[in-house]
Amino acid sequence: MRISQLAAESGVSIPSIKYYLRSGLLRDGARTAATQAEYDEDHLARLRLIRAILGPGGASVAQAQRLIAALDDPPAGAHELLGVAHAAVAGAAQGDPAAREEVSSRLRRAGWDTTRVDPAVLDAVASALRGLADAGFEMTDDALAGYLSDAETTARREIEGVPTDSTEAAIRYVVLGTVLVEPLILALRRGAQEIASAERFGGRRFST
Amino acid sequence: MRISQLAAESGVSIPSIKYYLRSGLLRDGARTAATQAEYDEDHLARLRLIRAILGPGGASVAQAQRLIAALDDPPAGAHELLGVAHAAVAGAAQGDPAAREEVSSRLRRAGWDTTRVDPAVLDAVASALRGLADAGFEMTDDALAGYLSDAETTARREIEGVPTDSTEAAIRYVVLGTVLVEPLILALRRGAQEIASAERFGGRRFST
Numbered sequence: 001m002r003i004s005q006l007a008a009e010s011g012v013s014i015p016s017i018k019y020y021l022r023s024g025l026l027r028d029g030a031r032t033a034a035t036q037a038e039y040d041e042d043h044l045a046r047l048r049l050i051r052a053i054l055g056p057g058g059a060s061v062a063q064a065q066r067l068i069a070a071l072d073d074p075p076a077g078a079h080e081l082l083g084v085a086h087a088a089v090a091g092a093a094q095g096d097p098a099a100r101e102e103v104s105s106r107l108r109r110a111g112w113d114t115t116r117v118d119p120a121v122l123d124a125v126a127s128a129l130r131g132l133a134d135a136g137f138e139m140t141d142d143a144l145a146g147y148l149s150d151a152e153t154t155a156r157r158e159i160e161g162v163p164t165d166s167t168e169a170a171i172r173y174v175v176l177g178t179v180l181v182e183p184l185i186l187a188l189r190r191g192a193q194e195i196a197s198a199e200r201f202g203g204r205r206f207s208t
Numbered sequence: 209m210r211i212s213q214l215a216a217e218s219g220v221s222i223p224s225i226k227y228y229l230r231s232g233l234l235r236d237g238a239r240t241a242a243t244q245a246e247y248d249e250d251h252l253a254r255l256r257l258i259r260a261i262l263g264p265g266g267a268s269v270a271q272a273q274r275l276i277a278a279l280d281d282p283p284a285g286a287h288e289l290l291g292v293a294h295a296a297v298a299g300a301a302q303g304d305p306a307a308r309e310e311v312s313s314r315l316r317r318a319g320w321d322t323t324r325v326d327p328a329v330l331d332a333v334a335s336a337l338r339g340l341a342d343a344g345f346e347m348t349d350d351a352l353a354g355y356l357s358d359a360e361t362t363a364r365r366e367i368e369g370v371p372t373d374s375t376e377a378a379i380r381y382v383v384l385g386t387v388l389v390e391p392l393i394l395a396l397r398r399g400a401q402e403i404a405s406a407e408r409f410g411g412r413r414f415s416t
Binding site: 082127132136139143156182183188 | 253256257259260261263264265285286287290291294298315320321322324325326329330332333335336337338339340342343344345347351354355356358359360361362363364365366367368369370380381384385386388389390391392393394395396397398399400401402403404405406407408409410
C-alpha cells in the first residue's frame with residue numbers, strides 16, 4: 001500500500017509516519033519510484049505498536065527506539081530481556097550513590113534482595129522518595145512496607161505469567177508489559193481510590 | 209532573601225525560578241526595588257514542592273498549576289478533594305463513549321461500582337487497554353482481575369490512611385499522594401519484577 005493508505009488504515013497522519021521513518025522507529029518501505037514507496041502489513045502492525053508505546057505507554061521517542069531495538073534484537077534469556085526492557089525505559093543509573101545506598105538498606109530491611117535490583121531502579125525509588133520528602137511527605141517504614149508488598153504481589157504474578165513456550169511471545173510480554181501496563185496500573189489505582197473514598201467519606205456518583 | 213539565595217538554597221536555577229514566577233506556580237516576592245524582590249521560607253517550601261511535582265511526579269506545568277490551585281483553594285470534603293486532584297492530573301474526560309462503556313461493563317463484571325469512578329479515569333483505563341491491544345497484547349479477564357485486585361488493596365490502604373484531624377494534612381496527602389506516589393509504585397514494581405525474575409529464571413546479580 002501507499003503511504004496515504006497506510007495513514008488511513010492506521011489512523012496515523014502522514015507527517016507522523018514520515019517522522020517515524022526518519023527516526024528509525026519504522027523501517028523504510030520498498031521503493032517503487034523516486035518519490036514513492038510500498039508498505040505492507042508489517043508496517044501497519046509496527047505503526048500500531050509505536051503509537052501504543054508513545055501514546056498510552058507515555059514513552060519518549062528515545063525510549064521507544066530502545067524498546068523496539070530490544071524487540072527486534074532480543075537477548076537470549078528471559079531475565080536478561082527484562083533487564084533490557086527496564087534499561088530501555090529507565091536509562092542508565094545516574095543517581096547519587098549515597099541516596100541509592102540508603103534506599104537499598106531500607107529495602108533490605110523490608111526483606112528485599114537488592115543485589116537482584118538494577119541500580120537504575122534503586123535510583124528511581126530514591127528519586128520518588130525524595131520527591132515525596134521535598135513535598136513535605138516523609139514516607140514511614142510502615143507505609144513503604146505496604147507499597148513493597150503490593151509491588152511483590154503484582155510482580156510475582158506477572159513474572160509467573162511470562163510465557164516460555166514462544167520466544168516471540170515472551171519478548172512481547174516482557175518488553176511491552178513493562179511499559180504498556182504502567183498506565184493501566186495507575187488508572188486502576190485512581191479508580192479504586194475513588195470507590196474506596198466514596199465508601200469512607202460518602203460522595204457524589206457520576207452518571208453511568 | 210534575594211533570588212540568588214533562593215536559588216542557592218533550593219538548588220533551582222534563577223532562570224527556572226523566573227519561569228515559575230511567570231507561570232504563576234510561585235507567587236511574587238515582596239518588591240524592594242524596581243528590579244529586586246525579597247523571598248521567604250514559604251517561597252523555598254513552595255519551590256521544593258514545584259520541583260517534586262514536575263520532577264519525580266512527572267507532571268506538566270499545566271498539571272502542576274491545577275494541583276497547586278487545589279492545594280491553595282481546596283474543596284470542603286475529602287472525597288471532593290480526591291476528585292479535584294484526579295481531575296488536575298487527568299484532565300477532562302474526552303474518550304470515546306463506546307470504549308468507556310465497554311470498560312465500565314468489564315469493571316462492573318469484576319465487582320467494581322463504576323458509578324463511583326470519574327469518567328476521565330474510565331477513559332484512562334480504556335486508553336491503556338487499547339494501547340495493549342494495539343501492541344498485540346489483549347488483556348484477558350483473568351489478568352485484568354489480578355490488576356484490579358492489586359489496585360483495590362493499594363487504594364483501600366491509602367484511603368484508610370487519609371488523615372482527618374487536619375485539613376492541611378488531608379489536602380497534602382490526597383493531592384500529592386495521587387501524583388507523587390505514582391513513580392514510587394512503578395519503580396517498586398520494576399524492582400519486584402527483577403527479584404521475581406531472578407528467582408524464576410536465574411540471572412545476574414548487580415554489585416551492591
